Amino acid sequence: MKSAELELQDKESWHLGMLRTQAHSAIAARVLSDLADQDERIAVLTADLGYSNRTVEFSYRHPERFFNMGIAEQNMVSVAAGLATIGYIPYVATFASFLGLLSCEHIRTDCAYPNLPVRLLSHHAGISLGYYGTSHHATEDIGIMRTIANLKIVCPADAYSLEQALKQTVDVEGPIYFRMGRGREADAYEVGEPWEYGKVSVLREGGDGVIFANGILVSAARAAATALSQEGIEMTVADLHTIQPFDVEGVLSLIEGKSHVFVAEEHNTRGGVASAVADAMVDARVSGPELVRIGFPSDEYSVIAAPYYLYKHYGLDAEGVAERVRSTLR
Amino acid sequence: MSKADIELLREKARFIRTETVRLITIAKSGHYTSIFSAAEILSVLYYHVMQLRDDPGWPDRDRLILSKGHVAVGVYPVLAEKGYFPKEWLDNYARLGSPLGDHPDMRKVPGVDFSSGSLGHGLSIGVGMALGLNRKKSPGRVFVMLGDGELNEGQNWEAAQAGAHYHLGNLIGIVDRNTMGLDGLTEDTMSIEPLADKWRAFKWEVHEVDGHSLTELVDVFDNLPRNSDRPQMIIAHTIKGKGVGYMESSRMWHLGNLSGVDAEVTIEEIMQNEVG
Numbered sequence: 385m386k387s388a389e390l391e392l393q394d395k396e397s398w399h400l401g402m403l404r405t406q407a408h409s410a411i412a413a414r415v416l417s418d419l420a421d422q423d424e425r426i427a428v429l430t431a432d433l434g435y436s437n438r439t440v441e442f443s444y445r446h447p448e449r450f451f452n453m454g455i456a457e458q459n460m461v462s463v464a465a466g467l468a469t470i471g472y473i474p475y476v477a478t479f480a481s482f483l484g485l486l487s488c489e490h491i492r493t494d495c496a497y498p499n500l501p502v503r504l505l506s507h508h509a510g511i512s513l514g515y516y517g518t519s520h521h522a523t524e525d526i527g528i529m530r531t532i533a534n535l536k537i538v539c540p541a542d543a544y545s546l547e548q549a550l551k552q553t554v555d556v557e558g559p560i561y562f563r564m565g566r567g568r569e570a571d572a573y574e575v576g577e578p579w580e581y582g583k584v585s586v587l588r589e590g591g592d593g594v595i596f597a598n599g600i601l602v603s604a605a606r607a608a609a610t611a612l613s614q615e616g617i618e619m620t621v622a623d624l625h626t627i628q629p630f631d632v633e634g635v636l637s638l639i640e641g642k643s644h645v646f647v648a649e650e651h652n653t654r655g656g657v658a659s660a661v662a663d664a665m666v667d668a669r670v671s672g673p674e675l676v677r678i679g680f681p682s683d684e685y686s687v688i689a690a691p692y693y694l695y696k697h698y699g700l701d702a703e704g705v706a707e708r709v710r711s712t713l714r
Numbered sequence: 715m716s717k718a719d720i721e722l723l724r725e726k727a728r729f730i731r732t733e734t735v736r737l738i739t740i741a742k743s744g745h746y747t748s749i750f751s752a753a754e755i756l757s758v759l760y761y762h763v764m765q766l767r768d769d770p771g772w773p774d775r776d777r778l779i780l781s782k783g784h785v786a787v788g789v790y791p792v793l794a795e796k797g798y799f800p801k802e803w804l805d806n807y808a809r810l811g812s813p814l815g816d817h818p819d820m821r822k823v824p825g826v827d828f829s830s831g832s833l834g835h836g837l838s839i840g841v842g843m844a845l846g847l848n849r850k851k852s853p854g855r856v857f858v859m860l861g862d863g864e865l866n867e868g869q870n871w872e873a874a875q876a877g878a879h880y881h882l883g884n885l886i887g888i889v890d891r892n893t894m895g896l897d898g899l900t901e902d903t904m905s906i907e908p909l910a911d912k913w914r915a916f917k918w919e920v921h922e923v924d925g926h927s928l929t930e931l932v933d934v935f936d937n938l939p940r941n942s943d944r945p946q947m948i949i950a951h952t953i954k955g956k957g958v959g960y961m962e963s964s965r966m967w968h969l970g971n972l973s974g975v976d977a978e979v980t981i982e983e984i985m986q987n988e989v990g
């Protein structure tokens with residue numbers, strides 16, 4: 385068939401061009417394009433994933449500040465550091481496995497050590513690439529990034545919070561690692577709800593325990609808490625989106641008086657946000673509450689499945705979170 | 715270029731070598747031979763080629779990335795002499811709290827354009843700087859000092875692609891082709907030849923010079939094309955340890971320490987030798 389374009393008949397059919405409307409990760413490109421209208425410092429780099437992460441939209445509006453670096457992620461991170469020394473704020477977008485894992489040393493040595501304002505848009509984090517498999521998963525990146533001095537880490541839960549995160553952090557000193565999903569997450573926030581960089585967001589209050597979640601687990605935790613409420617279990621739900629700098633005071637105040645602290649994250653249970661919460665508790669000598677880690681098993685690599693089924697398999701959906709809370713409190 | 719001008723550059727290269735010996739004596743360990751092979755290149759860059767001002771942060775300045783970061787000890791005395799920081803800093807090289815270590819830190823040392831030490835990164839940093847300067851229409855150029863052993867790092871070739879793809883004529887790499895790494899000859903450890911052909915294949919314009927000949931170096935830098943759409947690579951053929959007879963082409967002095975009379979004798983030899 386030689387026709388210019390196939391007219392898709394089945395609603396399950398799709399191609400890259402359609403992600404423009406389907407993936408709300410495209411919000412990043414739109415927000416950055418808008419910001420860049422007023423701010424000459426903003427530049428965007430990607431590694432042959434412009435149609436996937438939609439940074440291509442930035443290239444339409446600001447072609448002179450868009451750099452496709454090809455499939456060479458380590459070079460891309462170092463190039464961004466070089467651009468930052470000339471006065472740019474470069475946003476570097478690619479899969480989390482190729483930023484947080486493959487380019488770890490470049491983030492640390494070229495961005496964090498000289499404290500340059502490079503922004504790492506690390507999308508498709510966790511197991512969100514489903515049956516692409518472990519090479520494309522990143523369940524270790526927070527654990528690694530969390531130990532790097534000068535590096536900030538923000539994990540937005542949905543399009544709205546991603547927009548907030550990007551807008552609020554333009555002038556933050558030094559590098560930022562934005563840990564993002566694949567852009568098809570259910571909304572965790574109503575537009576207009578408070579979201580403040582550096583502060584834990586309390587989404588719901590209840591006295592039976594607290595769930596700290598981030599990323600895709602925020603909407604899951606919210607839905608779980610609604611379901612549990614019908615059973616008489618009232619949970620506090622908080623979005624722990626800013627992992628570095630860590631809101632010690634905010635986290636500890638939510639833990640105070642609770643018997644159980646749950647941390648739900650799309651990350652290995654070792655080294656991630658649960659460990660960050662544990663650090664805060666130990667440092668403050670908070671020994672009463674039980675800490676329950678809801679995450680990806682630390683000593684395993686993922687089985688193969690589409691994301692929906694993977695989240696279900698590993699208990700990283702609303703039902704999984706509710707069941708874990710239920711069985712723990714029972 | 716007058717004879718006196720060349721003599722001045724020769725004197726500066728001597729200064730780089732003797733100060734290197736002095737500073738390493740303080741720390742008790744250092745990369746003598748990797749600095750000595752680059753002494754003429756550094757002299758020509760800092761005292762003839764690079765457009766610099768008293769303010770090390772001047773936005774339109776030429777930049778130099780020491781991708782072979784272990785050459786930094788030879789650069790610190792130059793930066794101090796240019797007035798970017800007090801010369802007294804040199805006297806405490808590598809001591810607790812000193813801004814000056816074996817590898818350079820741009821946040822601690824005025825005049826250092828990028829922190830380095832992890833080999834293979836510098837050319838990518840240079841691509842980023844050259845891209846940014848291009849987009850800002852700055853006349854500033856970016857020089858990247860590369861080691862030859864360093865070229866085993868794959869990232870160099872990612873940067874080589876990017877430099878050519880973005881037509882960065884304001885990016886100039888210099889390979890200090892002293893033929894040796896820590897373990898011996900690059901061609902024995904992990905060969906990099908045919909080096910010039912590789913850069914040409916990556917669409918760089920290649921210039922080969924005797925990296926100890928001051929006139930050849932001046933000539934090649936003076937004749938670099940302005941407004942080229944190709945990045946430039948200067949392969950400077952050098953001798954590891956050049957300027958100190960017993961160090962030349964010796965693997966043993968990649969790292970070492972000269973103390974007391976040994977340092978004095980070596981400095982004397984440097985002062986007597988006429989390199990370039």
